[in-house]
Amino acid sequence: MPKIETSRVRAPRADARRNRDHILGIAEQYFSEHGVAGSLDAIAKQAGVGAGTLYRHFPNREALLAALLIARDDALVSRRDDLRNRSENAADALAGWLDAVSEWAGAFDGLPEPLRAATTTSPSPLAVTCQGFITTTDEFLQAAQNEGSARGEVRARDLFLAALATSWVRGAAMADDASAAALAALTRNGWEL
Amino acid sequence: MPKIETSRVRAPRADARRNRDHILGIAEQYFSEHGVAGSLDAIAKQAGVGAGTLYRHFPNREALLAALLIARDDALVSRRDDLRNRSENAADALAGWLDAVSEWAGAFDGLPEPLRAATTTSPSPLAVTCQGFITTTDEFLQAAQNEGSARGEVRARDLFLAALATSWVRGAAMADDASAAALAALTRNGWEL
């Protein structure tokens, strides 16, 4: 009797893991400086690996972005827990959460666009992350609605997109911070009762 | 005494004007089908001119876009006049105007992005168009504020960006129409008193 097939996939080789992590580190820095549209080949070169290596680990820009964001998820998740525990009321919690989302989406210049695309055209490595945050948004929203502080017709998905839009308006290098703040305020007035 | 320098620039040659118009027509169609990120060389080829000809008339994508939008300005301007004349109250007029702007920004897939960029980083051929519409937005907004139906702290620029954002959320091929409508409603709740 042959070895039982416990795990279909073998653990990745040590050099592969090393390279993957290293690329991720360089990409984080590179996207921070050049925005999400920066050259992938440049990232490979800067990481000291061939283009093929980069593309094997991350078949396209979205996959790389998704891997990068997973590392940042923790921050947003712990922010969520903070808001759950420490908020005086559900409306403030929801507002705080949306602020956090919009800040998260501003991690790299140009990030809101692929995130928006991922929420509408599902099969994207970014979609899972987005979907998770939409679910969280829904929790906060429902709490606020039960509390009577949020309009009933508002949907979580729309609030998530509004937070993305806020970040989008800010544009490159925090170009229009005032307008982003104004949009956030507008949004809150929009859903709050 | 030499000829007085009345107009510094000569009128363009007939062939130049013909080519320019023709390129514009093809570009309109091409961008409608492929979005604003479509290939410029492809437009040149389809128009039956060399790449150089296209780039001489329109040094970059933004210039071409700006020329294209000027042709569409009329529609928005006449919509503005309609709203001025036919609206029952200033709040409805402002809401109608913002809807019109957001529809205008959805003329081509991907158009909201360059428009947004043009409102923040000034030296862009699109900036004049945007600035004009922001001014119009301000007129409608001030009327609504005087009427007591719009919050005082809201700025015209922010509403214009909100309309752009609404269009942006809709994304390619009207992918998320419901969310765009929701965002528009959210925005109205946001500024209205």
Added chain:
DNA sequence: GGCAATATGGAGACACTCTCCGTCTTGTCC
């Protein structure tokens, strides 16, 4: 008709994405 001013086309320099495959590493089994 002839001449200067203008406009044209398309080859080609350069940048970017992504694939393919000959070569090199790793881990495993003896």
Added chain:
DNA sequence: GGACAAGACGGAGAGTGTCTCCATATTGCC
């Protein structure tokens, strides 16, 4: 520790796009 297969590597190069340059062609005016 050696050997062998699975797995990973790099970088050349195909494909696509932007934009420039300039020898050649077209216009409009005298």
